[in-house]
Amino acid sequence: MSAPAKEAPTASALAHNYHPLPVEIATGEGAWVTDVDGRRYLDLLAAYSAVNFGHGHPRLIAAAKLQLDRVTLVSRAFHNDRLEPFAQELAALAGKRMVLPMNTGAEAVESGIKVARAWGYRVKGVPDGAATIVVASGNFHGRTTTIVSFSDDPSARDGFGPYTPGFRIVPYGDAAAVEAAIDDTTVAVLLEPVQGEAGVVVPPEDYLPAVRRSCDEHRVLMIADEIQSGLGRVGATFACDLVDVVPDLYLLGKALGGGIVPVSAVVGNEDVLGVLRPGEHGSTFGGNPLAAAVGIEVVRMLATGEPQRRARELGDVLRARLETLIGHGITAVRTRGLWAGVDIDPTLGTAREVCERMMAGGVLAKDTHGQTVRFAPPIVISEADLQHALDVFEASLRP
Numbered sequence: 001m002s003a004p005a006k007e008a009p010t011a012s013a014l015a016h017n018y019h020p021l022p023v024e025i026a027t028g029e030g031a032w033v034t035d036v037d038g039r040r041y042l043d044l045l046a047a048y049s050a051v052n053f054g055h056g057h058p059r060l061i062a063a064a065k066l067q068l069d070r071v072t073l074v075s076r077a078f079h080n081d082r083l084e085p086f087a088q089e090l091a092a093l094a095g096k097r098m099v100l101p102m103n104t105g106a107e108a109v110e111s112g113i114k115v116a117r118a119w120g121y122r123v124k125g126v127p128d129g130a131a132t133i134v135v136a137s138g139n140f141h142g143r144t145t146t147i148v149s150f151s152d153d154p155s156a157r158d159g160f161g162p163y164t165p166g167f168r169i170v171p172y173g174d175a176a177a178v179e180a181a182i183d184d185t186t187v188a189v190l191l192e193p194v195q196g197e198a199g200v201v202v203p204p205e206d207y208l209p210a211v212r213r214s215c216d217e218h219r220v221l222m223i224a225d226e227i228q229s230g231l232g233r234v235g236a237t238f239a240c241d242l243v244d245v246v247p248d249l250y251l252l253g254k255a256l257g258g259g260i261v262p263v264s265a266v267v268g269n270e271d272v273l274g275v276l277r278p279g280e281h282g283s284t285f286g287g288n289p290l291a292a293a294v295g296i297e298v299v300r301m302l303a304t305g306e307p308q309r310r311a312r313e314l315g316d317v318l319r320a321r322l323e324t325l326i327g328h329g330i331t332a333v334r335t336r337g338l339w340a341g342v343d344i345d346p347t348l349g350t351a352r353e354v355c356e357r358m359m360a361g362g363v364l365a366k367d368t369h370g371q372t373v374r375f376a377p378p379i380v381i382s383e384a385d386l387q388h389a390l391d392v393f394e395a396s397l398r399p
């Protein structure tokens with residue numbers, strides 16, 4: 001009897017919703033990760049800024065381990081002793097008084113939309129079912145059916161209808177277009193203060209202040225999606241801080257979980273967040289003790305101002321070096337703190353090809369929208385490692 005036929009090397013059992021670089025990571029420490037063959041790479045993506053404080057930050061790991069031995073999940077049916085301190089400290093960091101805890105970024109966005117609509121009907125007096133929200137072209141707010149309904153990226157949207165109504169898309173960076181789109185049904189303007197997935201797109205300096213003024217004038221909520229731009233990345237706690245704008249609601253996620261657990265939140269004041277009544281909104285995992293324990297530690301680190309200062313200083317290094325490459329392999333660079341979108345000269349190949357060359361040189365980065373490479377290293381990266389990563393990037397511009 002012949003041996004049973006060996007199964008052919010299996011195709012991946014994963015759904016094909018990603019096209020990752022061909023590297024299999026096994027461990028990580030600080031700005032470095034190591035693959036299954038023991039090869040080390042500098043991580044210049046930091047999980048889309050969810051790992052702002054680096055892989056395995058000792059303070060965050062310690063907080064998580066301590067909480068693992070206490071209690072990890074009780075649901076919001078009961079109180080847990082980590083959640084109220086987390087809410088208090090996060091609210092204080094944001095200069096607000098109320099926090100709605102969720103898990104993923106998309107859930108924070110969905111929650112912000114629900115809160116804005118409920119506020120519109122119950123406080124502003126918009127006729128039931130008529131609420132509209134103004135959003136920007138090129139936005140990225142997540143992947144739920146409602147959120148992709150107001151995306152203008154065909155790959156995010158096409159094939160997933162029917163779409164949720166109630167959104168108006170206006171050009172990003174154009175405050176007059178926001179003003180023109182607002183009418184009596186408008187409950188909110190929802191924006192990224194810097195558009196991350198679009199390629200670190202920085203709006204004109206007066207954009208956010210002008211949107212803030214329109215919102216005030218027409219009694220409309222300003223909702224800042226700081227899920228990627230917030231919590232240190234731009235050299236300030238929030239990207240809105242850079243232009244002295246205070247939104248009505250902050251949407252936070254990614255780095256809030258310290259790269260350990262998904263933690264997101266809507267942060268605002270009781271005049272808006274207070275519209276929610278018991279039973280109207282919730283989440284089984286939202287505000288769980290493990291998430292809250294890690295979140296408290298993240299907030300305490302940010303409360304020192306140290307990550308923000310570091311992102312600012314390293315960001316100056318990043319910008320200065322990238323600007324020397326304009327006309328020498330890159331066509332444009334946009335930066336805010338330790339965050340850059342770099343447009344690759346198409347004659348040198350696609351951004352994906354540049355990322356593949358960088359990977360061969362021991363640096364991991366991610367392309368977006370064909371010709372753009374995004375740099376968002378962990379804020380704990382050393383200046384020498386950052387310079388090294390930029391050496392590798394420069395070499396990767398030569399095919």
Ligand SMILES: *Cc1c(COP(=O)(O)O)cnc(C)c1O
Nearest residue numbers: 104105106140141142225227228
């Ligand atoms: C990543 C991101 C989201 C979605 O967060 P998930 O945790 O992936 O659901 C929303 N908004 C912005 C600006 C993001 O960068």
